[in-house]
Amino acid sequence: AQTVTQSQPEMSVQEAETVTLSCTYDTSESDYYLFWYKQPPSRQMILVIRQEAYKQQNATENRFSVNFQKAAKSFSLKISDSQLGDAAMYFCAYGGSGTYKYIFGTGTRLKVLA
């Protein structure tokens, strides 16, 4: 069975600085996809970034980028130029090929300090 592990329950970053959130996963599949979702307090979960396992190039979305290490089964999220609005719970999720359900990690709470 696939698992997703986020080992950092909470992280803090100064405004305008860079922070990296860690995620590791375990799977025997070769074709899958990975996500980072952001869940602000009392607001809905929104997609931050998505990575297909077959793509070697790391995904980037504006200030958000990932470091995808397939052999190490690692999928970290880097947030550059952190803003106050980045404060939220961040969830790493795994989606397997041919399955419908996502498997989520336990989340990392990001605090942004002014």
Added chain:
Amino acid sequence: DTGVSQDPRHKITKRGQNVTFRCDPISEHNRLYWYRQTLGQGPEFLTYFQNEAQLEKSRLLSDRFSAERPKGSFSTLEIQRTEQGDSAMYLCASSLDRDQETQYFGPGTRLLVL
């Protein structure tokens, strides 16, 4: 607003009562998912619909839980004889009818069973 919507956003009920939640997916999305999120945890998959067909159910979905999507549009999740352990956030997501499509989440229904 063309996102996923859920109603109600909050529900407080007494143990033993029945509750029903509604989810309206993004209009062109044929796939619909229900997840449950407890405090400090990531969402856990409950069930999945493709159009009106319920194709997968998690073992988390006990016989007190039933989900429907009668016309392939909105979906309802009913919990009968609620227990305190049912207290959680119930999330709905939807996606296009293609494999490996990104799931988009609604704001959730927060249930508190007293």
